[in-house]
Amino acid sequence: MRATADLDRRAGAAMAGRARPVAARWLARPFPRGARCRVLIYYTTSAICWSQVYPFVHYAEAFARRHGAAVRCLPVERFLTGARGPEADVVLIQPWFTTPPEALAQALERFAAHHPRARLSFLDSFAHNDLRLGPVLADHIRFYLKKSLFRDRRLYLRAWRGDTNLTEYYSALYGIDPGPPVERAVPEALLDRLRLCPSFFTAPRFMSGFDTPPPPQAGRGLDVQSRLGARGTPWYSAMRAAAQARIAGIEGLSLSPPGSLSLPEFMAELADARLCFSPFGYGELCWRDVEAFQAGAVLVKPDMGHLETAPELYDPGETYLPIRWDFADLEETLRGALADEETRSRIARTAHARIAAYIAEERFVDDMDFLFSDQ
Structure with missing residues (x-):
């Protein structure tokens, strides 16, 4: 238990300040030759995003036991700019919500051409409970992972006034004009690929805190x-x-x-x-x-x-x-x-x-x- 707590403490410090480059190099080290399944995560560097990626690192030994998996991580900028990464079997991408859809679409097309056998999924770290990048992602990903999901999945197909369900509700409550409904054009087929992942409690500072x-x-x-x-x-x-x-x-x-x-x-x-x-x-x-x-x-x-x-x-x-x-x-x-x-x-x-x-x-x-x- 103490060793796990030390890992969590070091991991929390590693993604901040001067230690970040050292952590990034360790996360990006080559896959071991004996790995049956290579898992590559393209992450956004922020506390919010790291909380979603960190459990893959925290439970790396468990993933190795169960699936023969090795987990490695690279900054998402490498995915978006087309920098060649290592071959991997399972790939998760985690761009920030402000990523231009056109840039993401180009990156997805490049990746599909270079890594046609990789099983690609999306890590949504966004606060908003919508699928704003869904139209770009739908033709490329196996799964869409999110920290919370509408119980009624069809709400993702609805156009909300202003931006999100919260924007619409609180704007109406307080007499604010939120603007017209925002049509996300989410493909209905994407709803079957939605999956839950944990919320902030998988950040390093929480994992040993319980x-x-x-x-x-x-x-x-x-x-x-x-x-x-x-x-x-x-x-x-x-x-x-x-x-x-x-x-x-x-x-x-x-x-x-x-x-x-x-x-x-x-x-x-x-x-x-x-x-x-x-x-x-x-x-x-x-x-x-x-x-x-x-x-x-x-x-x-x-x-x-x-x-x-x-x-x-x-x-x-x-x-x-x-x-x-x-x-x-x-x-x-x-x-x-x-x-x-x-x-x-x-x-x-x-x-x-x-x-x-x-x-x-x-x-x-x-x-x-x-x-x-x-x-």
């Missing part, structure tokens, strides 16, 4: 951790400002004090909080959700019933407390939870245990079995 239980609910000094940024696009700013105003207007609660915190200070505050208020960001999933699960603060969040995750992280009344998207029942939910320590303790334990079991039992390796299928 080894031990969080502090108990009893004795915590802060009612609600409530640090919310509000700068952004008009709908986002309006939504976050409304969330801030709503919680600030509830009398008698102890909330996060003003001022910024370092990450260790932020996590210490969460570990002292009974509840954590986590509105949506530009997408539904937030780093704060996982931080709350790890710290044992009960997550209070707009209803996530429209989405699936792997594992099922948003189980109402079991792993989090859902509220309305317009925050109308926020006070009722907070006061009810604060009055019931037994329920808070149960929810906090369940949420923490759900992620801890997923990590410890190597379920990620199980969930990725489809990548190694010849079908």
